[in-house]
Amino acid sequence: MKNRTITFKTPISIQETATIAGPKEGAGPLKDYYHNILENDVLGQKSFESAEIKIHTYTIKHMLNRAKLKENDIDCVFCGDLLDEIIGCNYTMREFDIAFMGLYNACATFGEALILGATMLDAGHMEKVICSTASHFSSAERKFRYPLELGSQRTPLSQWTVTGAGSTLLSKQDVSKIKITMATVGRVVDYGVSDANDMGAAMAPAAMDTLIAHFRDTGRKPDYYDLIATGDLGHSGSRLLQKLIKEKNIELNDNYTDCGILVYNRESQDVQQGGSGTGCCSLVFNSYIYTQLKRGKYKKILLVPTGALVSKISSLQGETIPAIAHAVAIEVL
Amino acid sequence: MKLEGNEKKEYLAFVRKESPKTEHAKTMTRAFFLGGIICCIGQGISDLLRYLAPTLEEKIIMSFTLLIIITITGILTGFGIYDKIGDWGGAGSIIPITGFANSIVSPAIERKTEGVVLGLCNNMFTIAGPVIVIGLTVSVLVGLIYWFIGVI
Incomplete structure (x- = not known):
């Protein structure tokens, strides 16, 4: 069978990360590790989709601040989400003056983003890229299942869609040991x-x-x-x-x-x-x-x-x- | 890569064996009691109406009872309480008319972001729609059978 593993010629540094967690995640076992925790998951927006876009936008902005970089320093953002036509990312990237590649592999999108970002850096086409994904419980629930207020029971095998976003800044330079x-x-x-x-x-x-x-x-x-x-x-x-x-x-x-x-x-x-x-x-x-x-x-x-x-x-x-x-x-x- | 035939059957049997099952004893007991409680509340409302207005016809009392229960459900759904009741009691909250009201109000709340006509009105019956269509179709069929029996 064909080799499916890429070995990067120069290992790619993970320079910085940023996360925003929803209220339920913020009350969970990893609460001390998140960079930001939301008090409510609507953020004053009219729809849950808009709230998801806000969360994703703030995560990328927060990352740029943490890394002390400007939009101009980033070559490309690789990101994806669960909404139809990945609108979450499309509208998130409307806020930025950065090249954008939208991805969809459902919940594996973050892996896809890291692989493509690292490959671009390894090939020498880019210097710094951001790999990022977001999801929102309420927007996913309505897309894949039932309305939120419907009095239905969750089956014992179901899972809870995470509200939150995480971004990773990859760099070609040797800026981090990771x-x-x-x-x-x-x-x-x-x-x-x-x-x-x-x-x-x-x-x-x-x-x-x-x-x-x-x-x-x-x-x-x-x-x-x-x-x-x-x-x-x-x-x-x-x-x-x-x-x-x-x-x-x-x-x-x-x-x-x-x-x-x-x-x-x-x-x-x-x-x-x-x-x-x-x-x-x-x-x-x-x-x-x-x-x-x-x-x-x-x-x-x-x-x-x-x-x-x-x-x-x-x-x-x-x-x-x-x-x-x-x-x-x-x-x- | 796709599994077919026996391998697929074996995997699905493996998943069934390994997966946690619904606790039927618990969910059925809860559904029984919640359904019963909702019906008792309905009975209570109609008894109260009979007591307050003894001159009202039985038909009107029935209609008013339904209206009151549906309104209460709509308000509870709007405040995000009914889905918690439903999560606890399952089918007990779905079978009575309160479940039907909840299934119309909940998509309406959610879809209002897409506009009143194409969002709210268009999607109100996404869950209740099949119930109405099948209910009507079956009642026509049963009506026809009833009519044939009458002819014979």
């Missing part, structure tokens, strides 16, 4: 799951496929990494992945976790299987994981954002749910 060294591009995997409330089961095979390809291409073993974090498989999806991949003689043990598990307190926050959404992985990586990399708790991590490429139309037409996962290896060099 670097992206490798990336494995995922392929679309469909194991025939058709329950749109069970994203974990749809995405677990995609995560497995990418992990197997990554370990095969690089010759690394899971214990090479201090942390392997999937994007948003949730509690039940993570368990599925661990069992599935064990059958292929790969063991994911104590160094394995999932951003959807980390972001909420399952017992007290009533989130069923955990967090999901394009913002989930980028919020957790850019706050908690990046801080731990800086503090030296982790030296080598593998981030595997996972995305269920579901659409309401194809679900109604009887199609199953395809999924994708990308892996990005980040190491302290």
